[in-house]
Amino acid sequence: MSCKVALIGTGVMGQAVLRSVVEHTGADQVRVHDVRTEAGRKVAQEHKVMWAETVGAAGAGAEVVIVAVKPHDVSGVLAELGPVLTDSTVVVSIAAGVSTARMAEHLPEGTVTVRVMPNTPALIGQGVSVLSPGPHATEEHLGLVRDLMAGTGFVTSVAENYQDVVTAISGSGPAYVFYLIDALAEAAVLGGLGRDLALELARRTVAGAGAMAAESADHPVVLRERVSSPGGTTMAALAELDDRAVRAAVVAAAQRAWERAGELGQG
Ligand SMILES: NC(=O)c1ccc[n+]([C@@H]2O[C@H](COP(=O)([O-])OP(=O)(O)OC[C@H]3O[C@@H](n4cnc5c(N)ncnc54)[C@H](OP(=O)(O)O)[C@@H]3O)[C@@H](O)[C@H]2O)c1
Structure with a gap:
């Protein structure tokens, strides 16, 4: 055969x-x-x-x-x-x-x-x-x-010279998203929701937002602005994320991952 x-x-x-x-x-x-x-x-x-x-x-x-x-x-x-x-x-x-x-x-x-x-x-x-x-x-x-x-x-x-960056973004990326799901679920439990419902809300929210970002022709910034009313709840949360430099942390984390990919490639 x-x-x-x-x-x-x-x-x-x-x-x-x-x-x-x-x-x-x-x-x-x-x-x-x-x-x-x-x-x-x-x-x-x-x-x-x-x-x-x-x-x-x-x-x-x-x-x-x-x-x-x-x-x-x-x-x-x-x-x-x-x-x-x-x-x-x-x-x-x-x-x-x-x-x-x-x-x-x-x-x-x-x-x-x-x-x-x-x-x-x-x-x-x-x-x-x-x-x-x-x-x-x-x-x-x-x-x-x-x-x-x-x-x-x-x-x-x-x-090929971009493969370490690719590894840091799409290769390791699912783990960053699972981390976000876990953190969101933890916040829900802190707010008093039961664990099962907390996890269900977190995973379905990330799945839905991910599918929307993948399908929409709009930039994620536009999608984000659409759910951020002036002075509203989402703006308050996003301001907190910015105060804690979460965006910079994501960039630094990805950068650390591609440096690590380079190190592993040497050995
Ligand atoms: N998991 C991810 O997210 C991901 C993403 C992108 C790329 N990758 C890459 O995909 C590769 C595989 O990862 P994985 O998570 O699928 O690993 P895995 O589950 O450990 O599977 C690898 C299999 O190959 C076997 N193996 C080892 N040496 C072998 C040999 N000489 N001949 C035949 N089989 C052999 C292993 O047996 P033993 O366990 O006994 O060694 C194991 O059963 C890795 O190089 C990883 O970098 C993984």
Whole structure:
């Protein structure tokens, strides 16, 4: 049976990517491998894709190999893949901070590489995936990867030198939003609401506002002004956020995240 796409690593993000790949190619074109054989086999069964016993067996003959292991495991996986790749195999990594230059150190000369930063809402098809081509990747290669990632949500591309910033915004961003949901729910409990209702109000408010911001042609500032009557409750809250420099804190937090991505990329 032919295998167009191999996936190495069937953890959280691997499964999100797998769903999208299967949607695009059909399950019979996909082979997966994970060192956690029991869990990996279960994922293969759930998605009705082929299981491979080794990294090499998964990658042999594949048109695209997607590496979805933790950053410190990437070099070992690439070293195992090297001998089984064809001249035209595209090697995709979703590992945070691992540059295509670092990937090339473990791959045969001239291997086509693409780096992708997805985020966890990809699990429900509402993610953001940002692609960067390695030195040998053409528009056609990027298009191929874009199609495979389409089921994860919004897909776009940037020059690789912006990937650390992308990691800080869309990669880590869902965690900042979950933090906001938790803080809002905590405030609701402080105001006397029961915990279940507090959490329901917080998560649905963030989901609704997020959907509105995504769909509306208006800038978020305009959307914010529409719910901020002069002298009203929302203005009082926003003034408090400004007094506490929350906007500056968000910018500083993102900046810290992209510095950290750079540090991880070195090691
Ligand atoms: N989670 C996110 O929000 C997010 C967002 C964007 C990008 N990413 C990137 O996505 C990658 C995967 O993250 P994740 O959260 O999905 O990790 P994960 O859940 O730990 O999944 C990785 C899987 O790969 C396995 N593995 C390790 N070495 C392997 C090898 N040599 N061959 C085959 N399988 C191997 C791991 O097994 P062991 O656990 O036994 O090592 C684990 O089952 C990371 O590089 C991360 O930077 C994550």
